[in-house]
Amino acid sequence: MDDSELTDVLEDAGLSPYQAEAYVALLGLGTASATDIADSCDVPDPRIYDVLRDLESKGYIETFQQDSLTARARNPEVVLEDLRARSSKYLDAAETIEERWDQPAITDHEVSIVKRFETVINRASELIGEAEHQIQVGVNPEQFYAVESALRDAHDRGVNIKLSICTGPDERTPPIDEIEGSCTEARHREIPAPFFVLVDRTWTCFAPHSHSVNEYGVLVKDRTHTYIFHWFFLTCLWEIWETIHTERTPETPTTYVDLRHAVRDIEPLLNEGASIEAVVSGYVTETNEEVELRGRITGVEYTGSSMGRTEPVPLAQLAGRISATLETDDRTYEIGGWGAVLEEIEAVEVTIVDVRYE
Structure with missing residues (x-):
C-alpha cells in the first residue's frame, strides 16, 4: 500500500485529509520538527501546528519542544486497535448487506x-x-x-x-x-x-x-x-x-390432509351404504382452538354434487364449497376444508379408521 492509499484509508478511519497526510509523513520521518513535517506533505505551514495538536489529542502522535515544536509517532497500538475495530465493523456491515440482499427479513404476513x-x-x-x-x-x-x-x-x-x-x-x-x-x-x-x-x-x-x-x-x-x-x-x-x-396399505388407516380428496373417496362408499368411522383433527373456526373428533361420517356436500354417484368425482368439481357431516357420541359437526368459515371445524387431517357395510 503506497502513501496515497494509506492516506485514503486513514481518512476513511476518521482523520481529516491534512491529519492523514501529516501522520503518514511523520511515519516516514520518525521524529521531525513541525516545519519539516509540513515540507514533507501538502499541509500549509500555518496549519501544521493545529494539525499536530489534533493528532496528539487522538493518540496518534506526541509532541515536545526541542528548539521548535517537534513530533514523533506514538506506539501504533492505539491506532491499530482503532483500525481493526473499524475493519471488523466494515466486515460486519458487508455480511449484513449480503444477508439482507440475499434474504429479506420475513415478517409474520x-x-x-x-x-x-x-x-x-x-x-x-x-x-x-x-x-x-x-x-x-x-x-x-x-x-x-x-x-x-x-x-x-x-x-x-x-x-x-x-x-x-x-x-x-x-x-x-x-x-x-x-x-x-x-x-x-x-x-x-x-x-x-x-x-x-x-x-x-x-x-x-x-x-x-x-x-x-x-x-x-x-x-x-x-x-x-x-x-x-x-x-x-x-x-x-x-x-x-x-x-x-x-406408504398406504390395505391394513393401514387412510389419512387425508385435504378434505376434497377425502370426500371424493368417501362419497361412493356412502352411496353404497357404508358406515365410515373417522378421526378429524383440525381447528374450531370461531376460536381457532385445536380439536380432535372421532365419529361417523354420515354425509358429504359440495357445490355440484350429485346423488347416487359410484365413481370418484373429478377434482375440478370439488373446487367450490365442500363439507362433511361427522356424528360423534355427543353431537353432530359440520366439517369444512382449508379456509373453512361457515362450517364449525376446519379439518387439517381426516383419518378413515373403519369402513363397514351393515
Missing part, C-alpha cells in the same frame, strides 16, 4: 421476492424443519437431494408429505429406496416444473424451473395465497401423475 435460488432452497429447508402437519413438495432430482435430509426428519416426526418428482428428458427419478422414508407418497411428473414447497397451509417457497430466463424466488406467508399455490400443486404437480411410492 408477507410476500417476498428474493434474488437467489439458494435463498429459496435454504428457507424451504428451514420451514420443512418446522413443519407440524403437512408438506407438499415439487422438485427435480437435484433439488430433492438438497431438501432430502429435512424431509426425512419431518417424516420421522409424523408429518404427512406429498412429494412430486419432476424430470426433464435427460433426468431420472431417484431410486425408490432413496425416496422411501422421505415422504408419505411420491408421484412422478415427466415434465420440468418450478421448485415448490408448501408447509402447513401457511408457507410457500416457489422458484421458476431451471430453464427460466430470470433467477428469482417467491416466499409467501399468507393462507390465502398459499391456497392458490395448493391448487397449482394439485392440478399441475399431483393429480394426473403416476404414483411411484406410497
Whole structure:
C-alpha cells in the first residue's frame, strides 16, 4: 500500500485529509520538527501546528519542544486497535448487506421476492424443519437431494408429505429406496416444473424451473395465497401423475390432509351404504382452538354434487364449497376444508379408521 492509499484509508478511519497526510509523513520521518513535517506533505505551514495538536489529542502522535515544536509517532497500538475495530465493523456491515440482499427479513404476513435460488432452497429447508402437519413438495432430482435430509426428519416426526418428482428428458427419478422414508407418497411428473414447497397451509417457497430466463424466488406467508399455490400443486404437480411410492396399505388407516380428496373417496362408499368411522383433527373456526373428533361420517356436500354417484368425482368439481357431516357420541359437526368459515371445524387431517357395510 503506497502513501496515497494509506492516506485514503486513514481518512476513511476518521482523520481529516491534512491529519492523514501529516501522520503518514511523520511515519516516514520518525521524529521531525513541525516545519519539516509540513515540507514533507501538502499541509500549509500555518496549519501544521493545529494539525499536530489534533493528532496528539487522538493518540496518534506526541509532541515536545526541542528548539521548535517537534513530533514523533506514538506506539501504533492505539491506532491499530482503532483500525481493526473499524475493519471488523466494515466486515460486519458487508455480511449484513449480503444477508439482507440475499434474504429479506420475513415478517409474520408477507410476500417476498428474493434474488437467489439458494435463498429459496435454504428457507424451504428451514420451514420443512418446522413443519407440524403437512408438506407438499415439487422438485427435480437435484433439488430433492438438497431438501432430502429435512424431509426425512419431518417424516420421522409424523408429518404427512406429498412429494412430486419432476424430470426433464435427460433426468431420472431417484431410486425408490432413496425416496422411501422421505415422504408419505411420491408421484412422478415427466415434465420440468418450478421448485415448490408448501408447509402447513401457511408457507410457500416457489422458484421458476431451471430453464427460466430470470433467477428469482417467491416466499409467501399468507393462507390465502398459499391456497392458490395448493391448487397449482394439485392440478399441475399431483393429480394426473403416476404414483411411484406410497406408504398406504390395505391394513393401514387412510389419512387425508385435504378434505376434497377425502370426500371424493368417501362419497361412493356412502352411496353404497357404508358406515365410515373417522378421526378429524383440525381447528374450531370461531376460536381457532385445536380439536380432535372421532365419529361417523354420515354425509358429504359440495357445490355440484350429485346423488347416487359410484365413481370418484373429478377434482375440478370439488373446487367450490365442500363439507362433511361427522356424528360423534355427543353431537353432530359440520366439517369444512382449508379456509373453512361457515362450517364449525376446519379439518387439517381426516383419518378413515373403519369402513363397514351393515
